[in-house]
Amino acid sequence: MKLTRIDLNSWIFRIGGQTILVDPWLVDPLVFYGQPWLFTAYHNTPVAFTPQTLPPIDLLLISQGLDDHCHKPTLEKLDRAIPAVASPTAAKVLSSLGYTNITSLANWQGFKYQEKLQITAVPGAEIQPGQEENGYLLKDLSSGETLYYEPHLPPLEKVKQKIDQVDVAITPIIGQIFPFLGQIISGPKEALNLAQTLKPKYFLPTTMGDIKASGILPMFVRSIGSIPEFRDLLANSGLATQLLEPEPGETMEIL
Numbered sequence: 001m002k003l004t005r006i007d008l009n010s011w012i013f014r015i016g017g018q019t020i021l022v023d024p025w026l027v028d029p030l031v032f033y034g035q036p037w038l039f040t041a042y043h044n045t046p047v048a049f050t051p052q053t054l055p056p057i058d059l060l061l062i063s064q065g066l067d068d069h070c071h072k073p074t075l076e077k078l079d080r081a082i083p084a085v086a087s088p089t090a091a092k093v094l095s096s097l098g099y100t101n102i103t104s105l106a107n108w109q110g111f112k113y114q115e116k117l118q119i120t121a122v123p124g125a126e127i128q129p130g131q132e133e134n135g136y137l138l139k140d141l142s143s144g145e146t147l148y149y150e151p152h153l154p155p156l157e158k159v160k161q162k163i164d165q166v167d168v169a170i171t172p173i174i175g176q177i178f179p180f181l182g183q184i185i186s187g188p189k190e191a192l193n194l195a196q197t198l199k200p201k202y203f204l205p206t207t208m209g210d211i212k213a214s215g216i217l218p219m220f221v222r223s224i225g226s227i228p229e230f231r232d233l234l235a236n237s238g239l240a241t242q243l244l245e246p247e248p249g250e251t252m253e254i255l
Contacts, residue, residue, distance in 0.1 A: 150170075173230045176224070202244050
């Protein structure tokens with residue numbers, strides 16, 4: 001398994017012989033709901049990949065229909081024929097952009113790709129009542145290696161009903177509290193609870209980036225915790241889980 005961190009929520013996973021582009025934001029600003037006054041983010045440093053410099057992509061994996069996961073300007077620059085696996089809300093966005101091979105997965109639905117990779121949608125963030133987005137469990141059907149990815153706040157009570165243990169977990173470590181919505185990004189304590197539940201061999205943080213944000217919303221968002229805090233919690237937990245911290249653009253071969 002090889003994992004390449006791009007920035008913020010964007011990754012490239014190499015698992016089951018497939019190269020998977022995850023929640024890509026590669027071009028242009030990131031604007032929520034088409035309202036720059038509300039939230040606009042920019043990369044401080046050039047992103048590690050552009051649509052033109054990406055390796056050949058076998059599959060797109062989109063966890064949510066929100067702009068920081070389903071970034072329309074980036075998706076418009078990619079080949080619409082690339083197969084995509086997406087949450088129902090993200091599938092609608094992809095369809096509107098002209099993608100032709102979309103598999104929409106609701107929670108606990110599965111999809112087998114090329115007889116080499118099993119992808120299962122797992123419960124993710126509840127963006128609003130009744131709209132629960134996706135995390136994903138990926139399994140290499142040859143080696144049995146597993147990867148868990150959820151970029152918001154994993155609902156552990158639901159997750160642990162069907163997942164006992166994974167090899168790799170990727171989820172946030174630095175939490176965020178939004179006005180009216182409460183905490184929607186997991187912080188160090190929530191990340192430790194996930195590690196204690198899934199007991200991964202390796203834990204990688206996501207939803208981090210060298211970005212600057214403007215607009216009304218960032219003025220009221222409060223961050224919780226830090227990577228050093230999580231590292232200390234993990235070290236004191238007795239878990240054998242190893243924390244990995246790839247830099248933007250860095251590829252790690254871990255299994």
